[in-house]
Amino acid sequence: MPIITLPDGSERRFDEPVSVADVAADIGPGLAKAALAGRVDGRLVDTDFVIDTDTKLAIVTARDDDGIEIIRHSTAHLLAQAVKQLYPEAQVTIGPVIEDGFYYDFAFERTFTPEDLESIENRMEELASADVPVTREVMDRDAAVDYFRRLGEEYKAEIIASIPANEQISIYGQGDWKDLCRGPHVPSTGHLRAFKLTKVAGAYWRGDSRNEMLQRIYGTAWPDKKALKAYLHRLEEAEKRDHRRIGQELDLFSIQEGAGGGLVFWHPRGARIRRVMEDYWRDRHIDAGYELLYTPHIALETLWQTSGHTDFYRESMYTPMVEDEQLYQLKPMNCPFHVLVYQDRLRSYRELPIRWAELGTVYRHEMSGALHGLMRVRGFTQDDAHVFCREEQIADEVMGVLDLTLSMLRDFGFERFEVNLSTKPEKAVGSDEIWDKATIALRAALDAKGLEYVLDEGGGAFYGPKIDVKIEDAIGRSWQCSTIQLDFNLPERFQMEYVAEDGERRRPIMIHRALLGSLERFFGVLIEHYAGRFPAWLAPVQAVVLNITDRQANYANQVAQSLKNQGFRVETDLRNEKIGFKIREHTLQRVPYLLVVGDREMEAGTVAVRSRGGEDLGSMALDGFVERLSADLAKRGRSAIATEE
Ligand SMILES: [Zn+2]
Ligand SMILES: [Zn+2]
Missing domain, CATH: 3.10.20.30 (Beta-grasp domain)
Incomplete structure (x- = not known):
């Protein structure tokens, strides 16, 4: 036994x-x-x-990630049970687990109100404390369709009817309630101790805008009350930092419905930040031995056939446009363009490694329901680069990319990273030998940099292994921005070559890498990380000069002009308003320094400096302020000036 x-x-x-x-x-x-x-x-x-x-x-x-997932999944069932008890005319559809929680979609004649959510949550609490056992039964498909149809659950019946007829269907029940489910589930509802319903939103049946609108109730669930409380606090913080709201308050960017969803308009103040990001990015790349490229936005469809994108990337690409009886494709990626530049002439081993970088704007089709501020868009600028090198150069090149990545992310104010190494998946191109060599080189690079990493066995793309770097923001959320990806596929498809030392033709290795990911999304992360309180390095306005009365207007202008001449981003506020009002307003705009000038400052040729944190830094000569601001700028986003480079 x-x-x-x-x-x-x-x-x-x-x-x-x-x-x-x-x-x-x-x-x-x-x-x-x-x-x-x-x-x-x-x-x-x-x-x-x-x-x-x-x-x-x-x-x-519940200490297990799988355990937490089971709790969230089971809480979604609990939600559906409570809704059906309170609103029998509602119909159930699906209720999957998502990051930090779950949702459940209902067909209901009206929108659930916050009061509804409260009573649903109360009912869920009652059902949980009754500790009802959860049971599993197996039905034939048609019997299951009949069962749900008899209950008037048309959506559920439709889902089950689409399952192959010979498959057994598992149904989970708790008390008076049954739902189609693969399971597993908690043994009884008493295991669901810490949950909260967070919001309601509209969602189309099967995610298709031609279908009817359903009511999606979101919730979160945790192993215990303490973890739930910590999460709700994080959620509240995240809400305050929402980049869409801060973007509007600080007039940084917008999405114009008149132009279409997922397309970003950078307003002047956001554009100032972008310019700092871009200039910095270019300088760092040139210092690291990259050359810059500029490539077009469209290319013949045939190019994307050669690259394979029309096969494996079709869903993310816009429909091609016809011109002179040829099809042109808006670019979803920059890679094939860099390959074409490489192919422009025969390359020698002496030229390798070649490092080419481009702030390349690409367009990818995303479902409108998936779009989210700057985080999920349809047009964005990748901070892209491709390295073409010989096999034996992989480790050195990856080390170089890792150095550049971490140093830049630290400059942008991120201190904690999570590194993942993903290896060969089941379906892959390229020989085992090259995969082994490349994976060993990636490990060697990570070890040489003393980086701890998590191994994602089989998690690589079909064309090569990769390293991903996630950053942790100020409230502990992690964002995946940087990726370093080896590619054995494109060089093959484009028959790329170089002349080796022995005169033979060889294939180069191609490394794709983006450090920030995209400028748009990274900007969104920065806004939330700093809650709009950008370091002076990035702040669209570094200082505002405020006069107390009209008498100091000229002096205020002179101060501002002098700072502008030295390259600082400075504005004046000469409005005939109370100084307290003006200070409040610019503090809300998160301007790092407020320079107040009254008669006394004017006579002494000084400025009274306040930080946006409300700290009174006292009166100082303009040179003194310039020194302070310059020291701030030298730190970029770090808490101290970098010493490791
Ligand atoms: Zn289930
Ligand atoms: Zn690429």
Whole structure:
């Protein structure tokens, strides 16, 4: 009878078939209580799943990522049960787990109000404290369709009807409520202790705007109240930092519905920040041995056939346009263009590595429902570059890219990183030999830089292994911006070559890399990271000169002009308003320095300096202020001047 091997390698023998719950109880009462599911030979199952053969088993608890996911998934069911009890005429559809929570879509004649959410949440609390057991049953497809149709659940019936007829359907039930589900689920609703419904939004049935609009209720769920509270606090912080709101308050950018969704308009103040980002980016790349390229925005469709994009990237590409009976394609990527420049003449090994960088604007089709401020757009500028090198240069080149990446991200104010290395997936191009060599080179580069990383076995793209760098922002959220990706595919497709030392023709290795990702999205991350309080380096206005009365208007202008002449971004506010009012307004605009000038300052030729944090820095000569501002600029986004470079 079954011998069960636990994750620590220990074995337990049983005389007859046992459930996951039995094994948990056999290990100890604490685990019996905490068990949410089991992982049997890698597959997630319910705690009442019966094991009758020798197998490996891990007990899944809320400490496990899988456990948290099961809690969120089960809470989505709890939500649907509560909604059906309170609003029997609502119809259920789907309820997946998302990052930090879940949602459930309902067909309902009206919008759920905040009061509705409150009563739904209360009902969920009641159902959870009743600790109702969750049970699983299996039905034939047609029986399941009939069951839900009889209940008037047309959407559910439609989903099940699209499953192949010979498949068995698993249905989960708790009390009076049943739902189609693959599972697994918590053993009983008492395991759902910390949840909250967060908002309601409209969503189209099956994500298609031609279909009817449903009501999507979002919620979050955590293993305990403490984790829930911490998350809600983070959410509140994130709300305050929402780049769309700050972008409007500070007049940085907009999305113009008249032009279409997902297309970004940089307003003058946002454009000033972008210019700083771009100038800095270009300077750093030139210092790191890159050359800059500029390439077109459209190209013949045939180019995208050669590159393979028309096959594997079609869904993200705009429909081609016809001109002179030829098809042209708006570019979704810059890569093939850089390849064409490489191909313009025969290359020698002496030229390698070639490093070409471009702030290349690309267009990708995204579903309108997926668009989100600057974070998910349809037109954006990648801070792109391609390195063409020989196999034995991979490690050095990747080290160089890592150095540049981390140094630049630190300059933008990020201090914590998470690095992932993704290796060969099942379906891949290129020989095992080149994959091995490249993966070893990437590991060597990470080790040489002393970077800790998480290995994502099999998580690479089909054309090569990659390194991703995530940054952690001021409120602990992580954002994936940088990626360094090896490519064995494009050089093959374009038959790229170089003449090696021995006169033979060889294929170069291609490395794609973007450090910020896209300027638009990175700008969005910066706005949220700084909550609009940009360091002086990036601030669209670094200082405002404020006069107290009209008498100092000329002096205020002179001060501003002198600072502008020295290259600073400075404005004046000479309005006939109370000084307190003006200070408040520019503080709300997050201007780093406010320079107040009254009679006393005018006579002494000084400025009274206030920081946007409200700190009174005292009166100083203009040179003194310039020194202070210059020291600030030298730090860029860091808390101190960089010493490691
Ligand atoms: Zn489920
Ligand atoms: Zn590329």
